[in-house]
Amino acid sequence: MAATLSLTAATQAEARPRRYAGYAPAYSAIVIDAKTGETIHAEAADAHRFPASVTKVMTLYLLFEQIDSGRFSLQSPLRVSAEAARQPPSKIGVRAGSTITVEEAIRALVTKSANDVAVVVAENISGSEEAFGQLMTRKARSLGMSRTTFRNASGLPDATQVTTARDLATLGRAIQDHFPTYYRYFQTYSFAYRGVNHRNHNRLLGRVEGVDGIKTGYTRASGFNLLTSARRGQRQIVAVVMGGRTGGARDARMNQLVEATFPRAYAGARTAPLIARATEPARPQTRIAVAAQVPMPGRRQPVAEP
Numbered sequence: 649m650a651a652t653l654s655l656t657a658a659t660q661a662e663a664r665p666r667r668y669a670g671y672a673p674a675y676s677a678i679v680i681d682a683k684t685g686e687t688i689h690a691e692a693a694d695a696h697r698f699p700a701s702v703t704k705v706m707t708l709y710l711l712f713e714q715i716d717s718g719r720f721s722l723q724s725p726l727r728v729s730a731e732a733a734r735q736p737p738s739k740i741g742v743r744a745g746s747t748i749t750v751e752e753a754i755r756a757l758v759t760k761s762a763n764d765v766a767v768v769v770a771e772n773i774s775g776s777e778e779a780f781g782q783l784m785t786r787k788a789r790s791l792g793m794s795r796t797t798f799r800n801a802s803g804l805p806d807a808t809q810v811t812t813a814r815d816l817a818t819l820g821r822a823i824q825d826h827f828p829t830y831y832r833y834f835q836t837y838s839f840a841y842r843g844v845n846h847r848n849h850n851r852l853l854g855r856v857e858g859v860d861g862i863k864t865g866y867t868r869a870s871g872f873n874l875l876t877s878a879r880r881g882q883r884q885i886v887a888v889v890m891g892g893r894t895g896g897a898r899d900a901r902m903n904q905l906v907e908a909t910f911p912r913a914y915a916g917a918r919t920a921p922l923i924a925r926a927t928e929p930a931r932p933q934t935r936i937a938v939a940a941q942v943p944m945p946g947r948r949q950p951v952a953e954p
Contacts, residue, residue: 675871675891677901678813679909682821682877682884685920687814688909689887694795696810697890700865701738701761702875703803705819706784708757711769712827715750722751731777732767735802739764740841754830755839760846761864763802770801777801781809788815791822791923805867813888820862820875820886822923834861834877851895852876856903858910864895872898878906883913 676692687693714720725747733744740762742748748756753769756762770780777800784798793815799806824831837853839846849864858878865873872892878885887905892898 675889676813677887677889677905678817679885679887679905680817680821681913681920682824682886683882683914683916683918683920685821686914688885688912689905690814693813693888696795696812697873698805698867698870699796699803699809699811699816700867700870700873701763701803702811702816702863702865702873703784703798703801703809704757704761704766704865705816705823705863705875706788706798707766707769707780707801708754708830708833709819709823709827710773710780710783710787711750711754712823712830714773715830716827720750722749722754724750726750726753726768726772728764728768729771732764732771735763735767736804738762740844740846742768752839752841754833755836756841756846758833758836758863759839759848760841761849762846763804766800766802788819790925791818793818803865803867805869813890816875816888816890817886818923820877820888822925823862824877824886825922826925831861834863850874850876851899852902856906859906866895874898874902876902876906878910880910882915883910885909885913 674692674695676695676697677689678687678693679689681688715722726749728742728744728746728748730744733742738761740756740760742764748765748768753765756765767777770777774780774783780801781799784801785796788796788798793811796811796815797808799809835853837848850861852859856878858880859876860879861877863875871890872895873890874888876887885906887902889898889902889905892901
């Protein structure tokens with residue numbers, strides 16, 4: 649199985665992906681002890697990779713901030729623009745001119761990994777997806793994700809949207825530290841919207857003991873990615889696998905890592921500090937409400953998820 653996921657050349661594993669065509673997804677991984685913050689396992693953990701839909705964890709992080717600040721409630725309506733509605737799959741098919749509630753948006757992002765809903769969230773928070781990408785990057789820096797740059801809210805291909813396994817593990821820990829109540833949405837198995845039931849893409853939920861989230865991702869350029877959290881008794885780990893050849897190979901490798909590293913995780917009281925948190929100034933909501941109705945020009949080269 650390791651051969652399925654690994655590249656033999658170390659230089660390939662460490663190279664930064666610069667284009668879509670011809671980029672062979674290189675395997676990278678990390679396992680962090682959530683109690684101590686120590687790295688239990690790492691392979692090319694600081695090498696740049698494309699995040700794909702794991703990007704949506706940051707989109708949700710910023711949406712959770714808006715709820716905490718009181719700007720949105722779970723029942724607040726989010727306007728759907730024509731630009732959001734025409735995003736390529738994976739999507740739930742929101743219609744231009746309609747609205748979707750914040751809670752529906754959360755569930756759609758967690759389960760279906762809906763690209764259309766990711767743009768809805770971006771536009772309603774920042775007015776445009778481009779501005780939201782800048783907000784995402786600033787938030788990443790404030791959390792200590794020093795090698796991450798975001799350009800869009802969905803993870804659809806952009807050659808300059810890159811991250812690392814270590815940075816994604818930091819994001820996974822941060823969203824649990826700062827939003828333990830909302831983090832439970834990542835355990836949602838399915839979500840029904842307009843009569844269609846959408847199942848969570850994370851196949852480890854309910855199959856691997858202790859797994860409680862959080863997000864999968866795939867494009868042809870990135871390969872199959874997975875950010876996972878798991879708890880067993882007093883032990884907790886956050887793990888990332890990037891560049892899997894198939895979804896099954898990625899899941900099998902993550903299962904291997906979880907089983908191999910849990911016995912090495914610390915079972916005592918937490919000693920690691922909470923992930924640093926900085927507050928982003930809110931944008932005027934009246935401007936955003938208008939801007940969210942205006943179609944935004946696309947800037948991506950989309951690759952549909954399976």
